[in-house]
Amino acid sequence: MFLDVLRRRNPAFIEAAIRLHQEGRIPTNAYVLDLDAVEENARHFRAAADRHNLKVFAMTKQVGRNSGFCKAVMRGGIDRAVAVDMACAVACNRAGLKTGHLGHLVQVPRHEAPMAASHLAPDYWTVFSREKAQEAAQAAKRAGRTQSLLARIHTQKDTFYRGHEGGFPAEEIAEVAAMMDALDGAQFAGLTTFPALLYDQEKKKVLPTHNLTTLARAAEALAKAGRSGIEVNAPGTTSSIVLDILAEAGATQCEPGNGLHGTTPLHAIEDLPEQPAVLYLSEVSHLHQQRAYCFGGGLYIDPVFPDYDVQAIVSDTPTVAQNAMASVEIPPPSAIDYYGMIDTTGSAKPKPGDSVVFGFRGQAFVTRAFTVGVSGISKGDPRVETIENPFGVVQDWPELR
Template sequence: MFLKNLVAHNPAFAAAAIELHQSGELPPDTYVIDLDMLGTNAQTLCSEAHRLGLDVIAMTKQFGRNPLALETLRTNGVDSFVAVDMTCARAIDRAGQPVGHVGHLVQIPKYDASAAAAMRPENWTVFSDLKAAEAAGAAKEIGLDQRLLARVYDGDGMVIESHAGGFDADEIEAVADRFDALEGAHFGGITSYPALGFDREARTVVPTPNLRTLERTAERLRRGGRSGIAVNGPGETSTRTLATLADAGVTQVEPGHGFTATGAYHAFEELPERPAMLYLSEVSHLDGDSAFCFGGGLYLCIGSVDYQPQALVGRDFDSAVAQSVDATLSQNHQVIDFYGRLAQTPRRTLRPGDSVLFCFRAQAFYTRSLVAPVAGIQSGTPRVEGLYTVDGRPA
């Protein structure tokens, strides 16, 4: 699916990754970023978002908080960046980029509140009055009036159990008043997650009940006399879905995979964005009817759609495209992904040292991989701009 898009829509990227690996400039277990295509995708998405009056706060975790990726996105229209956790926030701040949103999806630990406030985030989401008080106290210490967003839910909402939490939407007026009573902070808006979801049956992106909750809650606040409310609507964002969010009253979007064309929707629909991120490995050894490639970043996720992972294997682009082979990637979390298993071809042409390309819905921050931003691919002069850890530091 994603590999098909890669070959069809960005073959220069695949060819450059293999060339740079075979020359020794890129190691295996590396997420490779096409900075040229990343910038083009950002221009496309951000121009449409701004036309619709939406602020673009880019997610950073999926490409390992890479500072050159952040710079490319910012240069091409992104307003600021969302920190899924404090590691993200520190990487964004260290790169000299604006921190647009903290606290969502992961709340700020109490003893990190001062560090978060010092980054002067535009938005700080809280799930409870206690977390609101911690944010306000930290902001007050440095003379800030922090804008707080309340994550809201109602009985019909879509809740992801692994990161549930927030306020009952029916109590939003009281929540807003309590936030406004805090020294150092004020009520600034609402958020929920996910606002859009991937329908695995229809294989397309659809509004979730949470988007309707945001719409209804924002209208309640307006009827109560509140204006200028931020409505943050993250989840499954691409150029194609922006109008749906804007029509529902969303004011802030948080694309991540939309910039790299690795959202679940990119696997099934023809969308404006083109592939800008892949996972590079190398055949390590052969065993029976299998070839084994180095792991470390083999993360199988595509919006809960079952599919057969595949890889392109070869020492140049043409041979790799001719050898699209099935892959077995362990999703048993009791087993470390030291290797991925590749199906040997009938002519047994897979060899140790071959380049291996995967393309999937990456979450680089979750892995032990390296991240390599590459410039000049689209002009035919690819160059590796550095190797980085998944917390955005030079490796």
């Protein structure tokens, strides 16, 4: 879905990835990142958020919490991360990107709360229940801190992905705020939900969900009760062009993830300010009955679009040419993606050892793929900065010695 955008808007990135792979400098089964483009995207996003007076927390899970990505985001002016889970927070913190928001989407496990409070010390900590609020408060007290808590709220007609449910009834937010303020070691700071915005496949637009209205109404109720300085965290399908929607709804925080590497659904159909900055790289392993089999491990497509003809560039030399394109069948989500199967009946004639470049809206942290940060592409001097596993841990690769 994103390969056409990559070919048109960042062809030097594709060519650099193929060249580096053919030289043995980056591994097969890797999400490769154009760190120059990430830095510029972050800089643009930071400026747009500042115009709307929005705090920005970068989501890094989609690119495997790669430390090079974290540092590029920081160079672009974003100095805080939102951690989808504890592993995410630890990886970002290790890279120098401090934890701005923890506990959303995944709550902090009970016995990991002390480490979260003392080692990570998040600016904001989301809780879904009284018990989780108490755990956060107790851990913060032991760490000598007062933790700012965000309440995840919900009401009828709100949207949640299956398995993401949880939180406080929005109608009880005044009581919830008072409960949090009464905890020794914590204080109520504001509200959150997910998703606040979603891509509408029929209208080809990013639109507010009912959840965003729920946040606005709850914040208004708190203001009428005399509370001020309420934080409103409103993540979901966040690119720089949707920030006016969030600001008008009263949001104070935004959390770009795919927006920082140019792979929100809207990036696939419109040229937004953010440049495409991630691709997935594989290699042809062998041929069998008019199919070329390429290595898998990261063949995960975030299911925001209906099924489509997955294509890849297959070549042993740097190119973005149309005649190097081929259709690829990838295993269904219920299967292990050992290989993808490339059609060999078209103009592309794959052979073992060829590089295979996909344009995915991925989720590297749920795969077994490497993540590779490459700098210098914008200057014509690509350099591999780091090769890491999906937990942001640097891998020993001979070419980096």
